[in-house]
Amino acid sequence: MKNTQFILGLLASLVICIAIITPASAYSLLFFNPSVVESNPGETPAVDLMMEGFDSGISGYSLYLTLDNPSVASFGEILFPAWVSMNRVVTINSSTVLIQGADLGNQVEPGIPSEKLATISIHANTAGYATLHVDPVMIDDDRHGRYDLVSKTASIVISGAGPSPVIPASQ
Template sequence: MKGPGYVIWLIALASLVAACQAAPVLKVGEIGEIPVGGSAEVPITLEGVENGLSGYNLTVTLSNPECAEISAVSYPAWASLHRGGEVPAGETWIEAVDVGGTAEGNRTNVDLGRITLKGVKRGPTDLVIAAVRVQDDTGTSYEISEVKTGLVVGSTPGTQAGNSGHSGSASGSSSSGPGAVATSPAPTLPEESTPAETTPAVSSPVPAAPEETAPAQGSAPFLAVLTIAALIFGSILREKKE
């Protein structure tokens, strides 16, 4: 009896060790930085599911809910039956059941869903996911450690730290002091093109050559008659004096 009992004890111990070595591990995607007002989706997976998965119940917590919030939750396609806590919130829970037995995966990892985080205020915070209950296909619970990942809520999108006012100066603006408003030059309306009035060129009058005045017709006989009359009259006066 001692021999068979010893063998059974060894088999049980080996099974226990194998079960401990095959315990699945929760994994979350890297987050990095989220801008204020921005959001990021964080995938959650369960790696090393050698005995299958019948369902899970997880808690999701933010260590600094003033900086970020859990705004939405999406479940995998295999989780036809699921439910969760209220969002948005700084802490919530998610639960899903594999009714159709489709969450077996390839015994490496199973998709558990996605958590959407939204940035609220600048500062650091941690996302902590803990397993309340994760069961294999026989209903046995896996022993799974919680997982934690850090993130930082940064500046608002489209702004730069320490940037005040406008960078550079607008064309046509000479103000450069604090509070100066860059003014754009008023739009210049296209001038209507008016046809140029063409003034006819006035040529300088060219002095005409002096015309030779010809004696009027009939003036020569008249002078001749006058000359003859004067000679006759002079002759008569000489004769009277004599």
């Protein structure tokens, strides 16, 4: 009887340790909302950069944003949500910026399903198509870990470019 209780206690302890060490999901997702931005030349639409899967909160992030056709669309103002108490935007070249933010007030707690990281204004320069990419350098959690990330792109369609492009179903 004592051996059975000991073994059950040991198994319970092992299950708790595995639950604490193993993350709830293997990957977190970076995506744009909306995933397709339609505009006219001269306008400045905005798109939100979102993250899904804050299983361990967030302490800070550093991400590259790239527009693959800067003659069609270019970056405008980049705004951060109120929880980002420190932020920085660095222009790398005509098509890439580095954005950085930190949650010094611990406002994004573990378990939040999704959260906005930034709002990106896009200058619609001329008719055509562009793709907005996010390339994470790092996103750190509140437990001194780092998220494994999967990211999606956004399609930018500026009117006058001809027929709409075929957008893959995974977008």
